[in-house]
Amino acid sequence: MANFIPLSIPNFCGNEKKYVDDALEGAWVSTSGAKVGDMEKAVADYVHMPRAVAANSGTSALHLSAMAAGIRRGDEVLVPALTFIAAVNPVTRYIGAEPVFIGCDDSLCMDPAAAEDFCANHCTLRADGLYNNKTGARVAAIMVVHVFGNMADMPAFRRIAAKYHLVLMEDATEALGTYYTEGELAGKFAGTMGDTGAYSFNGNKIITTGAGGMMVSNHADWAERAKHLSTQAKIDEVQFTHDMVGYNYRMTNVQACLGLAQMELLEGFIAHKKERYEQYKAALDGVKGFKILPFREGIRPNYWFYSLILPDGMSRDGVIHRLSEQKIQTRPVWALINEQCDYGRNEAYALEKARYYRDHIVNLPCSTNLTAEDCTRVIEAVLAL
Ligand SMILES: *Cc1c(COP(=O)(O)O)cnc(C)c1O
Numbered sequence: 596m597a598n599f600i601p602l603s604i605p606n607f608c609g610n611e612k613k614y615v616d617d618a619l620e621g622a623w624v625s626t627s628g629a630k631v632g633d634m635e636k637a638v639a640d641y642v643h644m645p646r647a648v649a650a651n652s653g654t655s656a657l658h659l660s661a662m663a664a665g666i667r668r669g670d671e672v673l674v675p676a677l678t679f680i681a682a683v684n685p686v687t688r689y690i691g692a693e694p695v696f697i698g699c700d701d702s703l704c705m706d707p708a709a710a711e712d713f714c715a716n717h718c719t720l721r722a723d724g725l726y727n728n729k730t731g732a733r734v735a736a737i738m739v740v741h742v743f744g745n746m747a748d749m750p751a752f753r754r755i756a757a758k759y760h761l762v763l764m765e766d767a768t769e770a771l772g773t774y775y776t777e778g779e780l781a782g783k784f785a786g787t788m789g790d791t792g793a794y795s796f797n798g799n800k801i802i803t804t805g806a807g808g809m810m811v812s813n814h815a816d817w818a819e820r821a822k823h824l825s826t827q828a829k830i831d832e833v834q835f836t837h838d839m840v841g842y843n844y845r846m847t848n849v850q851a852c853l854g855l856a857q858m859e860l861l862e863g864f865i866a867h868k869k870e871r872y873e874q875y876k877a878a879l880d881g882v883k884g885f886k887i888l889p890f891r892e893g894i895r896p897n898y899w900f901y902s903l904i905l906p907d908g909m910s911r912d913g914v915i916h917r918l919s920e921q922k923i924q925t926r927p928v929w930a931l932i933n934e935q936c937d938y939g940r941n942e943a944y945a946l947e948k949a950r951y952y953r954d955h956i957v958n959l960p961c962s963t964n965l966t967a968e969d970c971t972r973v974i975e976a977v978l979a980l
Pocket residue numbers: 652653654655678679681682740766768769795796797806807808
């Protein structure tokens with residue numbers, strides 16, 4: 596009987612047990628303990644940033660980003676329509692701001708042309724910022740998401756942010772390890788090219804701490820503000836006094852132990868994922884009307900997810916069902932966020948490609964321990980559809 600092939604599961608093949616045992620041994624299980632600082636340093640060094648701020652999830656790292664950036668109640672933030680909803684909620688509604696939804700380009704990331712069109716043709720640039728002509732609100736920021744380990748068009752977004760005086764926030768929760776190899780940003784990692792960046796170590800991400808996240812910023816004082824907000828905004832360890840309304844967004848020492856072991860494995864995971872990506876691509880791209888979504892030119896992606904684009908007329912949900920009957924787990928991309936919660940009352944622009952990809956993509960198994968044989972089984976099942 597064939598084994599079950601999951602979409603994306605954790606892989607603890609390194610020093611995870613050893614490091615966690617050490618923590619348990621010393622009873623350093625909570626939010627004190629040296630490993631949290633070590634994990635912050637490991638991630639900061641890896642993405643070439645002076646400092647990283649640990650958080651208990653990617654969602655909280657995104658919330659810290661928006662608060663550190665000074666986004667205020669009533670402000671508007673340009674966000675992708677096609678992404679995971681945790682890229683939107685924490686940087687808008689958590690703080691009383693409102694989203695303006697923008698569609699995607701062929702990388703599945705936000706389309707910079709559509710973002711620019713909104714700023715140029717639906718807003719007015721005044722001395723104190725950009726204002727939405729329709730709502731009168733201040734447009735404060737852009738939140739770009741590096742979808743599935745691909746890279747959003749960062750040179751374009753940096754120009755737009757500078758031209759329209761917007762804060763540029765990056766959701767790199769899916770793209771730890773992705774960096775530019777060419778062009779004006781060569782050597783720069785996803786998450787480090789805007790004002791703020793956020794990573795996630797949730798169980799389905801390329802490395803995991805069970806749950807966890809990390810925030811980085813190109814403004815040293817924003818990173819410090821984020822750290823302060825994440826630790827209850829405490830200013831006095833003895834009397835417990837606080838100068839702001841803070842949060843308990845701390846990572847635990849046990850999570851950090853897992854993370855340190857996973858960081859040692861990250862480059863190996865990416866090399867493994869690249870091999871499987873190339874196996875899928877060689878067998879399926881351009882065959883029987885299927886396509887494998889390419890990663891942007893001029894980058895080293897982390898190959899987190901493999902997106903199969905179905906030919907027109909093939910039912911996405913039918914494909915997912917037929918593969919699941921063969922014990923192969925796949926997943927569509929997300930439903931559009933502007934169609935969920937009460938986000939329908941917010942503005943949304945240029946959604947044609949987002950709708951197309953929503954309807955045509957099935958994500959294939961991509962775990963870091965997916966074997967060549969399992970990959971072959973998935974390929975054969977797809978070709979037999
Ligand atoms: C996973 C993810 C998040 C949230 O990360 P958590 O650690 O699960 O809170 C945010 N944005 C995107 C695009 C994600 O994929």
